[in-house]
Amino acid sequence: MGRWEPDARGRLAAAALQLYSERGYEQTTVAEIAKRAGLTERTFFRHYADKREVLFSGAVDLQELFVREVAGAPDNAAPIDALALGLDAVAEAFADRWAYARTRHAVITANAELQERELIKLASLSAALAETLRGRGVAEPAASLAAEAAVAVFKVGFERWIGASEERDMAQLVREALTEFKAVAAGGRCAPEHPRTGAGSQASGTP
Amino acid sequence: MGRWEPDARGRLAAAALQLYSERGYEQTTVAEIAKRAGLTERTFFRHYADKREVLFSGAVDLQELFVREVAGAPDNAAPIDALALGLDAVAEAFADRWAYARTRHAVITANAELQERELIKLASLSAALAETLRGRGVAEPAASLAAEAAVAVFKVGFERWIGASEERDMAQLVREALTEFKAVAAGGRCAPEHPRTGAGSQASGTP
DNA sequence: CACCCGATGTCAGTAACTGTCATCACGTAA
């Protein structure tokens, strides 16, 4: 049992997301977040390094999960296949957080500073994945390029999942993005092989 | 002819890079930059939106050049080949700025806030390239994935160019990175086909 | 009961950034 109200950190994160969503990130002061959480501004900065970080505390867990899965892939798996295992696991972890992820994503896409923070978190993820691949014997720059590709695939899959009108299976969307990525990298002219996917599949070739 | 000392904007950028390089980004105040440029803090913020942006005013030109080259590629070129033309042009544009690019890059890699800004500039570049590819008839998400891949290739090539002990041909390094990238995406197990490249090419396969 | 310790509150201070108005140096037209 806490000596004060429990989970100050969680209350701050919840209050921040609410306020950012209600009135916008820039129109929200840290003092207001702290007040809604029943704390002071100074305490906010003891839990979070800055006003943005309160939206990104989960990034560490995401990265650890992704890395663990890649590291645990069979020794004979190619880099891109090891990364695919990590993508699957991450998609699973998001499964029951569709509504939360949507709200958070809307807040972030509405503000450039928050996008910057998200990008550096993804860059950190990419760097960790590259390091893991190197540990599996993959040379540079193959490791870094493969890691960046995996993050790009994740982003595409995530945004499709978030942007869908109803809740869908994120793992499936990510796998489709990976398949389309391989086609592009192989030098394909245009379009995906998933006309059943729905959106944006009218592959108009240039004549 | 300017009414005051000419090129206030350029003087601010030069002063900022000097000070960031000498004593670090965080240890430099905007007032100090302005003073070295013979101006006031308020004038700094009339030329640059914030303390970071002073290092990134060239990003617009880079993006325009890259996009122009991709848009001008032959109609029958595959996405990845169109992007390769843009990569070549950008590498050319950097040719005579090795020392400047090194200093600037060192400043940026030493500070997380500056890295965030750089990442969002690259994301903007990626978005512009994806839009250009869509204009060439490439469907989503192939366009976005190809664009992100091109930016990743550029980053690898640029960092190798900057990190080299002597000045080398950036265009060549970028082309090598592109070749290695294609191999990874195709599902290759390990290493590059350029053992002559030097650094990091001891491809240790997992046993 | 005395003490320790971690989480919080209080308060002063720095620096990034903004809004507002005054001022300056030049071009232009009477």
Place this chain on the structure above:
DNA sequence: TTACGTGATGACAGTTACTGACATCGGGTG
């Protein structure tokens, strides 16, 4: 030549993110 317009700059007050130093609170431990 002089008066006026205009765009760039200076001066100054104000908000807010963020930090350091110190006090306080409440529970556990000897």
